[in-house]
Amino acid sequence: MPAAATTALSFLxxxxxxxxxxxxxSAACGRQVRYQLVVEAVPAAPIEVGDAPAPGPGPVRSQAxxxxxxxxxxxxxxxxxxxDAAVRKVExxxxxxPAEFVAAAAGGxxxxxxxxxxxxxxxxxxxxxxxx
Numbered sequence: 001m002p003a004a005a006t007t008a009l010s011f012l013x014x015x016x017x018x019x020x021x022x023x024x025x026s027a028a029c030g031r032q033v034r035y036q037l038v039v040e041a042v043p044a045a046p047i048e049v050g051d052a053p054a055p056g057p058g059p060v061r062s063q064a065x066x067x068x069x070x071x072x073x074x075x076x077x078x079x080x081x082x083x084d085a086a087v088r089k090v091e092x093x094x095x096x097x098p099a100e101f102v103a104a105a106a107g108g109x110x111x112x113x114x115x116x117x118x119x120x121x122x123x124x125x126x127x128x129x130x131x132x
Contacts, residue, residue: 009039
């Protein structure tokens with residue numbers, strides 16, 4: 001179970017839920033079964049230059065929390081040192097459309113333009129284009 005699933009974990013640990021889950025597992029297996037809830041540890045992955053925040057709405061964070069997180073970022077620390085600067089404000093990341101949506105939209109536009117050029121080539125030059 002993900003470490004961020006605290007609500008689900010607390011629900012599964014309730015005595016009534018645990019009893020019902022134990023009875024369901026025992027009925028499915030045909031014998032008494034023991035189970036254990038395992039919470040995954042979140043690995044601390046190094047931040048790469050090309051990494052982007054995950055799209056979608058995230059938890060609401062305070063300005064102070066976002067500022068602290070920004071100041072801990074290695075690229076921000078380097079820029080602060082390089083330019084003798086200070087961070088005044090941090091804005092949350094704007095949601096991006098999914099990559100396949102952007103690719104489909106661009107492909108659709110290019111395909112429509114190619115189709116209109118093909119139709120124009122089949123119809124021939126416009127009237128009066130050859131000097132008549």
